[in-house]
Amino acid sequence: xxxxxxxxxxxxxxxxxxxxxxxxGQSLLIFFAYGSSPGVxxxxxxxxxxxxxxLGLAIWFPLRYMQKGSNQFLIASSNLLVTGxxxxxxxxxxxxxxxxSIVTDKEAYELFWGSTVVLRIASGVLLYSMIILTYYLxxxxxxxxxxxxxxxxxESLVREAELxxxxxxxxxxxxxxxxxxxxxxxxTDPPGARDMIVKLSxxxxxxxxxxxxxxxxLHNEMESLRLYLEIExxxxxxxxxxxxxxxxxxxxxxxxxxxxxxxxxxxxxHGVYESTxxxxxxxxxxxxxxxxxxxxxxxxxxxxxxxxxxxxxxxxNVRSRLGLFFGNEANLVVSRNDNSFTVTMxxxxxxxxx
Numbered sequence: 001x002x003x004x005x006x007x008x009x010x011x012x013x014x015x016x017x018x019x020x021x022x023x024x025g026q027s028l029l030i031f032f033a034y035g036s037s038p039g040v041x042x043x044x045x046x047x048x049x050x051x052x053x054x055l056g057l058a059i060w061f062p063l064r065y066m067q068k069g070s071n072q073f074l075i076a077s078s079n080l081l082v083t084g085x086x087x088x089x090x091x092x093x094x095x096x097x098x099x100x101s102i103v104t105d106k107e108a109y110e111l112f113w114g115s116t117v118v119l120r121i122a123s124g125v126l127l128y129s130m131i132i133l134t135y136y137l138x139x140x141x142x143x144x145x146x147x148x149x150x151x152x153x154x155e156s157l158v159r160e161a162e163l164x165x166x167x168x169x170x171x172x173x174x175x176x177x178x179x180x181x182x183x184x185x186x187x188t189d190p191p192g193a194r195d196m197i198v199k200l201s202x203x204x205x206x207x208x209x210x211x212x213x214x215x216x217x218l219h220n221e222m223e224s225l226r227l228y229l230e231i232e233x234x235x236x237x238x239x240x241x242x243x244x245x246x247x248x249x250x251x252x253x254x255x256x257x258x259x260x261x262x263x264x265x266x267x268x269x270h271g272v273y274e275s276t277x278x279x280x281x282x283x284x285x286x287x288x289x290x291x292x293x294x295x296x297x298x299x300x301x302x303x304x305x306x307x308x309x310x311x312x313x314x315x316x317n318v319r320s321r322l323g324l325f326f327g328n329e330a331n332l333v334v335s336r337n338d339n340s341f342t343v344t345m346x347x348x349x350x351x352x353x354x
Contacts, residue, residue, distance in 0.1 A: 003060050004138035016053060023049035026123070036112060040103060048095050052124070055087055056131040063135055080132060088124040095120070175204075177265065181235050189235075196234040203227040215325070217352070218285065218292070219251040225264055229281070236272050239279060246285040253292045254350045256325045262314035263296045263343050270341060271298035290349050297342035315343070322347060 005011045027045030030036045036044070066079045096113060103109045178200050185193035206224050222244075233240050264281065271279040284295040315334065322330040322345070330347035 003057070004135065004142070005057060005060070015057075019049045019053035019056075022127075029119075030116065034112065034115060040099075040109075040112075043102060044095075044099055047098050048091075048120070051094060051098075052091055052127055055091055056127075059083065059087060059128075059131055060135055063132070084125070084128045084132075087128060088121065091124055092117075092120055177269075178231060181232075185235060192234050196231055199227060199231045199234065203231060215254040215350075216257040217251060218246075218253045218255060221255060221257065221260055222246065222251075222283075224258065225260060228261060228264060232268050232272070236279075239275075239277070240268070240272050241278060241280045243280060243282040246283065247287055250285045250287050250292055250349075252351050253287075254352060255292075255347065256321050259318060259321055259325075260294070260296070260345075262317050263345075266314045266343075267296060267298035267341070271300050275299070275301040277301075287349060291346055292349050294345040294347075295342060296345075297340050299339055300336070300341050302338045318345075 005015050023045040025045070026048060027041045030044055031038060031041035062083055063080075066076060099113075100106065100109055178196070182193050182196050182200070185196060203224070206227060226242075229240075229242050233242075267281045271281065279299050281296070281298045284293075284297075286293050315332070319332050322332060326347045330345070332346075333344045335342045335344070
């Protein structure tokens with residue numbers, strides 16, 4: 001830790017202004033209480049306080065050294081006591097020699113000095129205590145700041161680890177579903193299975209090439225999702241209809257990579273898989289003030305048991321990642337009726353810093 005006073009110019013100025021004010025106070029006290037001449041009183045106050053101010057700056061170094069050793073109370077108190085005695089004795093003797101060298105009437109000064117020794121010892125003890133207290137306040141504030149910084153860094157690392165863990169849950173789930181679909185197509189539609197394998201390869205290449213620790217733009221997220229939906233269209237063909245209504249200004253918004261994929265997986269699973277008719281998956285993205293509103297809806301079979309039970313782990317994953325990335329500024333709402341299922345997501349509009 002650097003010297004808490006010398007590391008900032010403003011603190012140095014405040015430090016010396018405080019000592020000059022105390023010098024003025026001591027000069028007035030000596031002048032009125034002890035009847036000293038104005039010149040001697042002014043010199044006494046200035047020399048005493050300026051020299052103690054300089055010693056106060058030097059005290060920091062042994063004090064900081066003592067902080068690195070044992071933290072036992074008795075040892076620390078003994079060290080401070082010894083340092084204080086040495087400092088006060090040195091300060092009083094140095095002031096006596098300096099003041100005696102500038103006065104003309106040595107005998108009168110000796111009498112004057114003798115009458116003020118108790119005052120000097122008391123003021124030295126008080127001011128030394130104030131200096132030590134000030135330094136301990138600086139040390140405590142520095143430790144609190146370091147602790148807060150360490151805690152913030154730890155929380156950031158934990159949050160990043162949780163984000164990576166949640167994202168790692170997506171690809172195995174998606175691969176499981178896709179491989180099941182490919183397995184079915186190999187029997188009923190071999191060319192479709194081959195086409196699906198190619199598209200799956202493109203999608204996984206895109207997914208793995210993105211960095212897990214960085215957010216992506218909505219534009220990149222939608223490109224990834226279109227690859228996913230093309231994979232599903234290979235199997236369901238005309239039964240799956242994709243609609244989009246995305247404002248261009250929203251495309252630069254940042255969000256965690258693959259955040260929306262579980263929502264589309266749910267739309268396919270609880271829409272297309274559970275219906276014999278045509279299913280429409282509609283994506284709407286708009287900007288309202290400083291927020292992005294994403295609504296993903298799909299038509300459903302009203303007799304679907306799965307739809308009534310809910311979407312399961314996918315929504316929990318998305319909620320968790322939203323909370324970790326945006327905090328309390330984001331939310332996710334699920335609504336459904338007899339013919340549709342809608343997930344609406346609201347999160348802050350953030351863009352990459354140039």
